[in-house]
Amino acid sequence: MNANTTIELTQFLFEMTTKSEREWLENKTKTNVLDLMTAFVAAPRFLSKKNISYDDKVKGNLIPHLPGYQVDGWSLVHLARVWLLLQIPQDPKEDCIKNIETLFDTAELNELVALYSALPLLPYPWEWLSRATDAVRSNMGFVFDAISLLNPYPELYFPESAWNQLVLKTIFNRKPIHLIYGLDRRKNKELAISISDFIDERFAAGRKIPPQILRLLTPFSNEEHSSTLIRMFASEESGEKEAAALVCFESKEPKLRSLLANHPELELSIQNGELDWSKLESIP
């Protein structure tokens, strides 16, 4: 977190508030930290319930050092809460951490969402790692989403095992993995193994396969995957066929590449740029 972030965010927030809302927010920064924390909690009682709106130029450029950080779909309260968190004094470190921990410990659902979405902006980002990995285990959908989807924190700070858990749980929860920030950048071999096991299990259970997940196999696909891919080509689901074709197309394995020869129409549409992974993205 740097000073610029606060300035950018303050300007952005105040553009959306009424005069009295702005005054309420500003007053809270002038008192003690307990008032600030209570304001974080009480925000919905003093701010309008509207969703924030902004033009596409700002989208993804709101925080200069975190390109892509999104506030899409946020409410004014959500944004104000993140802003209030950034007003908590950062020194001394122990106090800052204790105060934010207290907010986590006492938070309800919407507050948790605000807290987790603020993680990449908060000071001392490593201090929140165990909370963040715990949130991935949450069985409350909103909490899980707040850490897992459209949040740069996991990509930046999660160790590989926690990252892989996040991706797998997103798949299990039937949520769109392409909303995971940094998905392609953090592909890894271990994850590819888990994905291929998962696909085998789904086959065995006679269940459908979310075709998107095959993107996680590349570039780790190998000969062992050929039987899985052959089965997917034989599927009645067009998405499964298309995903199999994309894996083969991206593979460096001659054996996998050769599977595509039986499906020239798919190969052609990939070559023409008509078929890519984004065509398989669905929400959810």
Add this chain to the structure above:
Amino acid sequence: MCQNPNEPKKNPSHFESIEHSEDTPTHRDLLWEDYENLIQGMRFFDPHIHMVSRTTDDYQMMAKAGIVAIIEPAFWVGQPRTGLSSFKDYYSSLVGWERFRSSQFGIKHYCTMGLNSREANNERLAEEVMEILPLFAFKEGVVGIGEIGFDDQTVLEEKYYRLQLELAKKAKLPVQIHTPHRDKKRGTERSMSIAIEHGLDPSWVVVDHNNEETVKSVLDQGFWAAFTIYPFTKMGNERMVSVVEKYGPERIMINSSADWGISDPLAIPKTAALMMQRGIPKDVIRMVTYQNAIDAFAKSGQIDVKDFDLEFSPDPNAKFHGNSVLRGGQQPVINKNSLFIQ
């Protein structure tokens, strides 16, 4: 509350008056088929129920019976908490997990926050709880400070009752008063006079667990009078019908206070059915089983009845809109009659 563990037959509810537990329950004998038609299309609001000690089956039955919203007051979980963390976790469950669980069945969940009278007697812990209580009192969906008041009517109970009345004023929240089982009449009067002494408007105060002895004074002084329909206790719902016949529906509301005791989360729909049978007009029933509770607690600014109308769908895809976070993680309602477990 288990006053006397040697009397297992007595019902251990926090409402119960052990000395008067010989009443025959009436509404518990009603089967869904018996009253389903009587309450068809009616909607109910239970302003006092402890879902933290109820099962998911209860939620399903409640939704089916027309309960669209509930208030869960913070109270006694049956054994004393030993540290601040247990309070934090309990309060968090009221605004977090329990609200989420309720939403899975299309029931809007609110709560009231407070330090209960029994635990007010542990001064060291009570002090700590009072420090974090504001962080909970101001939360979304917190519709009051409750349930607070007296149990043994000790000095410490009075101290924390007064402090919490002040918090209610500061947070602009209604107050939900738990009246004691022993020495009820005096405890009720004392609760009301202290509330007035602190400058609370009686129309912001719900006095709970009334009976025939207390109702008149509560209404005369301008407070809301809530009645708990709890099996084996003094207030069965046949007598509830008589109270409504005698005092009318003004400022009277009914709740189940269902908790970890032998209690009935369907007490309200069953009582409504009984009232229908006895020929009480439908608009009167609606007031005491729905509207009055809303009017009393909506002063918190936290109740929007439009929320009750939101189309409930267990389909996790249905609520996704735009680019906002997914309203996911929702579990479909399982068909229990199906032989197949999918």
